[in-house]
Amino acid sequence: MGVLGAYERHLVAERDLAPHTVKAYLADIGGLLDHAARYGLEGVDELDLRTLRSWLARQQSSGLSRTTLARRATAARVFTGWLARTGRARADVGSSLGSPKPHRTLPDVLRVDEARDLIAAATELADDGSPVGLRDVAMLELLYATGMRVGELCALDVDDLDRDRNVVRVFGKGRKERTIPFGAPAAVALDRWTVGGRPQLARPGSGGALFLGARGGRIDQRAVRTLVHRRLADVPGAPDLGPHGLRHTAATHLLEGGADLRSVQELLGHASLATTQRYTHVTTDRLRRAYQQAHPRA
Numbered sequence: 001m002g003v004l005g006a007y008e009r010h011l012v013a014e015r016d017l018a019p020h021t022v023k024a025y026l027a028d029i030g031g032l033l034d035h036a037a038r039y040g041l042e043g044v045d046e047l048d049l050r051t052l053r054s055w056l057a058r059q060q061s062s063g064l065s066r067t068t069l070a071r072r073a074t075a076a077r078v079f080t081g082w083l084a085r086t087g088r089a090r091a092d093v094g095s096s097l098g099s100p101k102p103h104r105t106l107p108d109v110l111r112v113d114e115a116r117d118l119i120a121a122a123t124e125l126a127d128d129g130s131p132v133g134l135r136d137v138a139m140l141e142l143l144y145a146t147g148m149r150v151g152e153l154c155a156l157d158v159d160d161l162d163r164d165r166n167v168v169r170v171f172g173k174g175r176k177e178r179t180i181p182f183g184a185p186a187a188v189a190l191d192r193w194t195v196g197g198r199p200q201l202a203r204p205g206s207g208g209a210l211f212l213g214a215r216g217g218r219i220d221q222r223a224v225r226t227l228v229h230r231r232l233a234d235v236p237g238a239p240d241l242g243p244h245g246l247r248h249t250a251a252t253h254l255l256e257g258g259a260d261l262r263s264v265q266e267l268l269g270h271a272s273l274a275t276t277q278r279y280t281h282v283t284t285d286r287l288r289r290a291y292q293q294a295h296p297r298a
Helices: 003-014 019-038 049-061 066-085 112-128 131-146 150-154 184-201 221-232 243-256 261-268 273-294
Strands: 167-171 177-181
Touching (some): 019 066, 112 221, 131 184, 131 243, 150 243, 243 261, 261 273
């Protein structure tokens, strides 16, 4: 097995990364190795810090964003660390590789009334009792109630719901498990879907998937993104967000409602508190706008 094949097995079996993450890492390292070969390096054990830096510099000169460069620097560090641990290189040459800090920009978030109108618009369409309508309301309620990622939503099984305690078990990045509570509106929507909607779409191959597509298979992320965009189009003045925008909205509303950062970090499944702290900038900006609009001496 070649070095990239062995590395792919490491990413899948040992790091348990998502398929799209594995694909991105392999593409990055493939580009790095091509660059190294053009510089005359014949094996991964010949990689050095100078080669890594020249690889990043070449991409920077081609106009790649700081976010992409930061991701590729991370990919290089993960790769060289693996080379050293497995004896394929004498030292971890990427351990001191720096990377540009990506610009952290958050998308727009919904106001509380806009979030309420989003659910109401979907609920009105589900009044006919159609299974797809009941499913859509349940998905929107759960996304907003929990702030979970769209991939986490699509991966849910029926057994992940605990209706006695109104919590849901979620497997996040790296298959890290966390438990997230949800409120009464989401509980009602989930009951309507699991009792009255899901049985109508379920097929022999549906398995334990909580949310099903029209053909009875597990719902995919594209269908959820399409749903969110369509229903937000029914809310006058609301920004055009995807499911990740609902995640940002949930976090922002939690902080505005008085939740502490540590609790929000745990709910969202952030590995670093610094990631959660980004939402404090959103709430501060909203407070500043409200002050400027309302205070006579703003």
